Amino acid sequence: MSNIVVIGSISTDFVVTTEISPKLGETVEGLNFERSFGGKGANQAVAAARISNNVSMVGAVGMDSFGQELLDNLTSNCIDVSNVERVTGFPSGSAVITLNKNDNAIIYVAGANNQFQGITSDKILNLLAQADLVVLQNEMPQEQIEQVIDYCLDNDKPVLYNPAPARVASKELIDKVTYFTPNESEFKIIFPNLTVSEGVKKYPNKLLVTLGSKGVLYHDGQREVMVPAYRVKPIDTTGAGDTFNGAFAAAIVKGMSIEDSVKFGNLAASLSIQKFGAQGGMPTMEEMKGSAWYEEKWDFE
Numbered sequence: 001m002s003n004i005v006v007i008g009s010i011s012t013d014f015v016v017t018t019e020i021s022p023k024l025g026e027t028v029e030g031l032n033f034e035r036s037f038g039g040k041g042a043n044q045a046v047a048a049a050r051i052s053n054n055v056s057m058v059g060a061v062g063m064d065s066f067g068q069e070l071l072d073n074l075t076s077n078c079i080d081v082s083n084v085e086r087v088t089g090f091p092s093g094s095a096v097i098t099l100n101k102n103d104n105a106i107i108y109v110a111g112a113n114n115q116f117q118g119i120t121s122d123k124i125l126n127l128l129a130q131a132d133l134v135v136l137q138n139e140m141p142q143e144q145i146e147q148v149i150d151y152c153l154d155n156d157k158p159v160l161y162n163p164a165p166a167r168v169a170s171k172e173l174i175d176k177v178t179y180f181t182p183n184e185s186e187f188k189i190i191f192p193n194l195t196v197s198e199g200v201k202k203y204p205n206k207l208l209v210t211l212g213s214k215g216v217l218y219h220d221g222q223r224e225v226m227v228p229a230y231r232v233k234p235i236d237t238t239g240a241g242d243t244f245n246g247a248f249a250a251a252i253v254k255g256m257s258i259e260d261s262v263k264f265g266n267l268a269a270s271l272s273i274q275k276f277g278a279q280g281g282m283p284t285m286e287e288m289k290g291s292a293w294y295e296e297k298w299d300f301e
Contacts, residue, residue, distance in 0.1 A: 002253035004048050005131040006246075007058040007148055008041020009113040009139035010074070010084065011093030012066050013278055015238070021100045036277040037073045038095055039113065040137040040164060043239050046077045047246025047268065047282045048135070051300070052253065056080040056127055059140075060116040062092035067112065073279075083124050087115045093139075097238060104238050108139065108165070118144045119151060128157060132253045133178075135245065137162045149176050160252070162245045163190060174203065179252070181245055183210045197224060205258055208248075210241055216262045227262040230270035230293050239278030244269040246282070251298070260298060267293050 017032040037046075041059055049055040057079050061067035063086055070092055074081045093113040098105045119125060128134065134152050136145055136159060145161075152159045158178040163169055166186040174180055180203065182190055187209050191199045200207050200219040208218040215228040247268030251261035268283055271291065275281030288294055 002052065002132040003054045003056070003130050004045075004052060004133050004135060004249055004253055005056045005058060005127055006041050006045040006048065006135040007119075007140070008044070008135070008137045009039035009093050009110070010042040010057070010059045010061050010070050011039030011095050011108070011111075011113065011139075012036075012070065013038035013095050013097055013238070015097045015099060015277070017099045019100065021098060021105070034277065036280060037070060038097075038239070038278045039070075039093055040139045040162070040242055041135075042070070042074060043242035043278050043282075044135055044137065044162070044246040044249070045074065045079050046279045047239075047243045047272075048250045049077045049079050049246075050282050050284045051247055051268070051288065052250035053078070054080075056083060056131075058083045058116075058119075058124060058127070060085040060087050060112045062086070062090050062112040063088050064092055066092040066094070077279075083127055085112075085116060087112045090115050099236060099238070104236075110139065113139060114141055116140060116144065118147055125151075128152070129155065131157055133158050133160060133249055135160045135162070135249050137245075138165050138167045142167065146173065149173060152176075158252075160245065160249050162241070164241060166190065174206075178206065179208060179248075180206055181208045181210060181248070183241055184212065200224060208258075208262065210244060215266060216244075218258065218262070220258070225259060227259060227266060229266050232270045232274055234273040236276045236281065237273050239281065240269045240273050242278065243272040243282050254298075254300065256298065260295075263295070264288075264298060267291060 204221040244265040248265035272281035
């Protein structure tokens with residue numbers, strides 16, 4: 001049975017829906033307020049766990065009530081949280097999200113997420129030794145990301161690195177990971193001198209650029225491959241990228257090809273944006289199989 005280890009942020013999302021985005025110094029009336037679970041690491045862990053067994057989360061939460069709720073939520077999604085630290089003196093991570101006309105703007109507060117001590121304990125190293133895929137994002141200190149990637153490289157562990165939020169990444173770092181999954185805006189920050197086509201050609205079967213409603217572009221070593229998104233009417237796009245990454249990870253460890261794994265991730269993302277909340281819309285395997293677009297050859301049990 002395949003093991004996915006997700007290392008990253010665990011946060012609470014405070015979501016406001018509005019028809020008017022306020023300008024600086026302006027107060028507007030919102031339409032709705034919701035509190036939900038988030039953090040890019042936790043989101044991707046939940047997305048993978050709803051499809052695949054044996055998902056473990058590594059990270060940190062505060063000693064506040066939010067921290068306990070975050071742990072309980074991960075556990076309820078059948079995620080192993082034995083390597084999530086509880087830290088004092090810092091609040092659990094949070095994100096304030098404004099939804100306006102099916103798009104979102106986010107302010108992220110790292111809190112306890114930035115206090116994670118890294119992969120220094122024998123317990124975490126033993127967990128990584130059993131991993132079939134390690135998943136990372138950028139809502140954690142860069143030195144810890146590099147530490148994890150170097151360890152995985154030295155121990156032949158594949159890494160899926162989702163560079164979100166955008167942060168400059170060196171060629172040396174990108175060369176070390178197995179899959180690198182920026183969206184279009186993140187790609188432009190990381191590769192300012194390349195077009196998307198030039199970028200994917202430079203990193204075949206590694207660089208997969210998510211292009212929102214267009215789909216995902218990558219290069220298979222011989223040709224450029226555009227895997228189109230499934231056409232749906234979005235209700236809330238929050239967490240779509242995390243859903244893609246988690247589902248893609250689940251498909252890859254299942255042994256599916258990159259193209260089929262991208263299709264699988266696209267289907268999961270298309271289902272997720274038809275419901276509210278970053279994690280609220282993430283589909284189960286039953287929901288995936290219930291879609292008219294599900295392909296029997298994917299053979300998920």
